[in-house]
Each structure stands twice: as C-alpha cells, then as structure tokens.
Amino acid sequence: MLRxxxxxxxxxxxxxxxxxxxxxxxxxxxxxxxxRSATPVFGTWRANVRSTLPDDAxxxxxxxxxxxxxxxx
Numbered sequence: 001m002l003r004x005x006x007x008x009x010x011x012x013x014x015x016x017x018x019x020x021x022x023x024x025x026x027x028x029x030x031x032x033x034x035x036r037s038a039t040p041v042f043g044t045w046r047a048n049v050r051s052t053l054p055d056d057a058x059x060x061x062x063x064x065x066x067x068x069x070x071x072x073x
Contacts, residue, residue, distance in 0.1 A: 030064045
C-alpha cells in the first residue's frame, strides 16, 4: 500500500473536475478494450464493443498507445 500525506495547505488547493474528460474516457476505454484478461466486470462490454465497433472507428486503436505514457497537451 502506498500512502501519500498532504499538509492542510496542499489539501486546500485540491480541485475536483466538474465532470469527466471525454478524451481521457476514450483513451481509458481503449485500454480496457485491448485487455485480453477475462475480467467479469468488463467482459460483456468488451465483447459487445469488439463485435460492433465500426471499421472507421478502429483507427483510434492505432493512435492510442496500449499502455504507458499518453501526451496530455
């Protein structure tokens, strides 16, 4: 377990985004879509998406790295 301790001054500066970021949601969904493990949580979703993903949307897989660093700006 990793514990990170923040002083009160740092906690006072923490901001929470007003909503999800669509680009991050797409990137992280692509990561889950690529996984080959049989996780029950996303297994059905992954099978449905893989079978219905339009060909013109598959280029996203080539743009997004499968793991690791992703540019943010």
